[in-house]
Amino acid sequence: MKLVSTSAEPIEVSDQVASLLEIKPAEKQKILEELNVKKRLGIVLEYLTKEVNALEIEQTISSKTQKRFEDQMKKAMLREKKRTIEQELGEIDEDGEMTNEEFKEYKTKIKNAGMPMDVKDRAEKELKRLSEMSPNNPEGAYIRNYLDWICDMPWSKATPNNVAMNKASKILENEHYGIDKAKERILEFLAVMKLKKEAKRSGQKKGVDGKNSVHPTILCFIGPPGVGKTSIGRSIAKALNRKFVRVSLGGIRDEAEIRGHRRTYVGAMPGRIIQGMKSAGTKNPVFMLDEIDKIGVDFRGDPSSALLEALDPEQNKEFSDHYLEVPFDLSEVMFICTGNVLDTIPAPLRDRMEVITFPGYTEDEKFQIAKKFLWPKQIEVQGLIKKGTQISDSGIKEVVGSYTREAGVRNLERNLASICRKVARLVAEGKKYPRKIEATDVRKLLGSQRFTSQIAEKRDEIGMSTGLSVTPFGGEILFIEVSLMPGKGRLTLTGQLGDVMKESAKAAFTWTRSHYHELGLRADFAEGIDVHIHVPEGAVQKDGPSAGVAITTALVSALTGIPVKRRVGMTGEVTLRGRVLEIGGLKEKSIAGHRAGLTTIVVPKDNKKDMEEIPTTVKKDIEFVFAETVEDVLKKALISWPSKSKIDDKYSPISASLAAS
The missing domain is CATH 1.20.5 (Single alpha-helices involved in coiled-coils or other helix-helix interfaces)
Structure with missing residues (x-):
């Protein structure tokens, strides 16, 4: 009462208020120990302020909670009222299924x-x-x-297949130069489709079951970058009058990217194949799986194994996606896969596809592509259509021969685009510009020539030969260098060579030592020398047995002192008996040799059957020599045949000597 009547002393007020606060005994003891009344009141006021703030926060939380609870109750009540009204109006059937x-x-x-x-x-x-x-x-x-x-999903929607073969052939020819095998395969597909359609119609007339069994078409285009693998897929879709879908598989490491995620996961989605089919809107599109050779594998599964079902003609009628959990028919889809190399594609997956190889372009083909396709495209892109800018045949040949060296045409297109941009700048600045670009104008616009003939040597060299190889980017030529020095018969191999190529070099060295007499060498010639075989461009990994004849030729040249003809290229595997075995990639190697300026190429005799694939322009400019033994190669590659040893001892096989003893 004293507190209410304001007749209490200040110290009494502080003690009474402190006794009502919820504070620890130690804090109360601290208040009692303070004898100064003003300070004691300050301490109590501080504790009282904290208490008031806590009560205010608690009251705010309680009020918000109460409001939220009331809102939920209000919504629940309105929802039940709505449901009752719908029942009264008959908007819920007997099973309780909503029909809104x-x-x-x-x-x-x-x-x-x-x-x-x-x-x-x-x-x-x-x-x-x-x-x-x-x-x-x-x-x-x-x-x-x-x-x-x-x-x-397009369960029953299909694009009608009513394209005339002549029209399809014209589309393919107008949009792509060369690539005859791919074009031929598409026209065959159209022919089969047309015959099936006619057979189905006649079957219906006769009352026979006209069910049309569809056999999926799964093609695989393999070739270096820039040769038109992806772009011809679009042309195929256009020729067939079908929708086109492209999915890039490069770098995919998760199997769920192909098959989809199960619906139990948050954010689950179907795989890329089902997504592509939905975007196509039809069940028979042209579906391109790009960069199939660059699929990865890790702990999340093997995507290439998931593709086995989609690309198997016997299984893809009921392709199962983890998200949809129902079978989807992919049998009418025309799958086209692309890649740079076949080696990285698993064998079971490779077995399900029809492989069509895209070799690199010859200089003549590049010239035609630049003239018919690339230059008109760049003129339009760079806004020079109304200026009438043209390029002469010599100008295109200058760009092709002196500013590009590739299997495809991407760098060629970049250089033509660069010429157009420089001309466009001259036009925009009001300066004089060439109406027709000649070879001299090309040099002014693009600068100095970037490439000359890849035949590096200006004359025939001793201990150096020209080999041919195939890389993921097309065919290439490589030089084999052999150097001799005093030593103890050691063989050194450099140039980042793989195990197979090292073994080929050892086999070549063994053949040379065992045939010393035919080569005009002493029997003990290897005892006082060391042999160093080097393949330039040491930063590039090299492997394969096809450099065997080139290594043997360079080695024989170094030992006999007879130069190798610099414009003669060679490829083939060598055995210890001196036989030249068949190799692969002859078309790509021949194109690379033609691009480098070779006039003669020595190939194994067993590769004669592959000459049909060689472009006509290459066969016209290059003489192909078919070799069965190393002697056949040496007779063509060396300037002259080594004179036989004047020493009386003749070569006889070691096995024969052992038998005689």
């Missing part, structure tokens, strides 16, 4: 999607689950997303 606008829309989608019966049953089952589900259930959003996907 959203569910009517889903029912219409399912009905119009043209699904197979088992897929339709699955979709209706999921729709029923959704109708019986509480609106607050988060799984409702997942089921809606699933129904959207399954209803948007």
Whole structure:
């Protein structure tokens, strides 16, 4: 009462208030120990302020919680009222399935999607689950997303196959130069499709079961970059009048990227194949799987194994995606895979595809491509159509021969674009510009020549030969250098050579030592020398047995002192008996030799059957010599045949000597 009547002393007020506060005994003791009344009141006021702040926060939280609870109760009550009203209006059937606008829309989608019966049953089952589900259930959003996907898939939508073969052939010829094998395969596909269509019609007339069995077409285009693998896929789709879908597989390491994620995961989606089919909107598009040779493998699975089902003609009628969980028919899809090399594609996957090899272009083909396709394209892109800028044949040949060295045409297009940009700048600045670009104008616009003939030596050299190889970027030529020095018969190999190429070098050295007499060498010639074999461009990994004849030729040249003809290239594997064995990639190697300026190429006799694949321009400019033994190679590659040793001892095989003893 004293506190209320304001008749209490200040010290009494502080003690009474402190006794009511919820503070620790130690803090109360601290207040009692303070004898100064003013300070004691300050301490009590500080504790009292904290208490008031805590009460205010607690009151705020309580009021917000109460408001939220009231809102939830209000919504629940309104929802129940709404449900009661819908029951009174008859908007809920006997099974309790809702028939409002959203569910009517889903029912219409399912009905119009043209699904197979088992897929339709699955979709209706999921729709029923959704109708019986509480609106607050988060799984409702997942089921809606699933129904959207399954209803948007092209279960029965197909592009009509009514393209005339003449029209398709004209489209392919107008958009791509060369690539005859790919064009021929597409026209064969069209012919088969046309005959099946006619057979189906006649079968229906006769009353026979006209079911058309579809055999999937799965092609694989392998070749260096820039030769038109991806672009011809678009032309094929245009020629067939089909939709085109492209999916890049480079760097994919997760199997779920192909098959999709299961719906139990948050943010699950179908795989790239199903996504591509949805975007195509038809069940028979041209589907390109780009960079299939660059698929990775890690702990998340092997994507290439997941592709086995999609690319297997016997299995892809019922392709199963983890997200959809229902089979989807891929048998009418025309799959086209592209890659740079076959080696990195697993054998089971490679076995399911029809491989079509895209070799590099010859200089004549590049000239035609630049003249018919690349230059008109760049004139349009750089805004020079109305200026009438042209380029002469000599100008194109100058760009092709002196500013590019590649299997494809990408650098060629970049150089032509650079010329157009420089001309466009002259036009924009109001300066004089060439109306017709000649070879001299090309040098002024692009600068000094970047490439000369790849035949590096200006004269025939001793201990140096020209080999041919194949890389993921097309054919290349490589030089084999051999140097001799005093030593103890050691063989040194450098140039970052692989194990197979090292073994080829050892086999060449052994053949040379065992045939010393035919080569005019002393029997003990190897005892006082060391041999060093080097393949330039040491930063580039090299391997394979096809450099055997080139290594043997360079070695024999160094030992006999007879120069090797610099414009003679050679390829082939060498055995210890001196036989020249068959090699692969003859077309790519021949094109590389032609590009480098070789006039003669020595190849194994067993590769004579591959001459049909060699371009006509290459066969016209290069003489092909077919060798069966190393002696055949040496007779063509060396300037002269080594004179036989004047020493009386003749060569006889070691096995014969052992038998005689």
